[in-house]
Amino acid sequence: MTVGLFIPCYVDQFYPNAGIATLQLLEKLGVDVVYPKKQTCCGQPMANSGFSHLTGGCDELFTEIFADFEYVVVPSGSCALHIKDHLHSKKQPGESKALRAKVYELVEFLTDVLKVENLEANFPYKVGLHQSCHGLRGLHLSQMTELVAPPFSKPGKLLSMVSGLELVELDRQDECCGFGGTFCVAEEAVSAKMGKDRVADHIKHGAEYITGADLSCLMHMEGILRRQKSNVKVVHIAEILNGI
Template sequence: MKVALFVPCYVDQFYPQVGIATLQLLEKLGVTVSVPENQTCCGQPMANSGFAYLSHGCDENFVDSFANFDYVVCPSGSCTLHIKDHLRAEGREDESSQIRGHIKELTEFITDVLQVKELNAKFPHKVGLHQSCHGQRGLGLSQMSEVVAPPFSKPEQLLRMVEGIQLIELDRRDECCGFGGTFCVTEEAVSVKMGIDRVADHIKHGAEYITAGDMSCLMHLEGILRRQKSKTQVIHIAQILNATTR
């Protein structure tokens, strides 16, 4: 099985430790991983801002970088969803289609493809899980609370395999954090208020850490936590699943 790691640009620039933890985690699970050196942004920021026509170069480069792999794994629900729904390289529809059908968010890949039943991980802390919107509502990584159906959560399923972790119960377990990509720029006041509410729910229930599958959401929440001088920290789920000591 040929697996490539797609590292989102904001992870590469601001949180490289998340990319490293993802690579280490996959290797611990027995996966041989390639990291194409020419990969760049997937084009999501431009497309979400109404400038999809400017992202054609990103599409071409993505196909060049990832066309020859069985799976592309990404530690970000939003970037994964963008590629799955929007990747189109002109004249290369077969390659684009193959990538769209085989790109997987990290926890999705571990649960659905690798079908991991146990992890060698230890993280003895109280943790709140933020269910990022793109992962939950776009990729179906967890059940939405408004749906009358049995609950499930692939990220939570993996976190419960971690020794010593205490997952807290939130009052609003699938509420948006307010980041929303460019939404946090165009609607700053609303975005911040939503983030404050999201942080308050975690702090109310004693979270030492807030985790998620999208570092973009966590970056938004981290800014609020820092301004509040809170001791609660953010951590990507890959870092917890890869942790042996803390």
């Protein structure tokens, strides 16, 4: 199959290795990947700040360059969910509506579309998995702990295929890290305290790395870890699954 690869702007600017790992991982799994060079921001930061009326250009461009792909893969839960829920086009309304259903976050694409059952990857470290809010409650990548329902974790399933990796158990496995996009700017003190609590849970259980499907959350926690001069590192799940 041929997929269009959408790399969110913060991944492109701050964590390009995660984008490269996504591309390499998909190609290893036999996927023909195309990266449209005209792509820009999906518009989520403006929409989250109450300025969704300013995202029209982002929506039109996204529809224009990705409408013809069978699937669009995004290594970011929050960006994927934003596109799934809010993409619209005045010029191509039918195409944008159809496109919303073809957008997949990387983890759900690997588990739900490719149905990956084994991976040739090695990562001999203790790893804490951060369940980002958009991935957990919007994309349903894992079961929410407050529900009386059978537990599941799509990222956990993929990480279990990695040789040498030990997934640590957290006290509060689906707690928010406090990033919340522009929330971390508008409510800086609350955001920082939530991030410190989230990091502390991983450190308490001996995690050497913190991973997840949202680099925005990982970026927030990485800043806290650096300020604490911690040796714990953050890494996007694509880098682990690709074998770094």
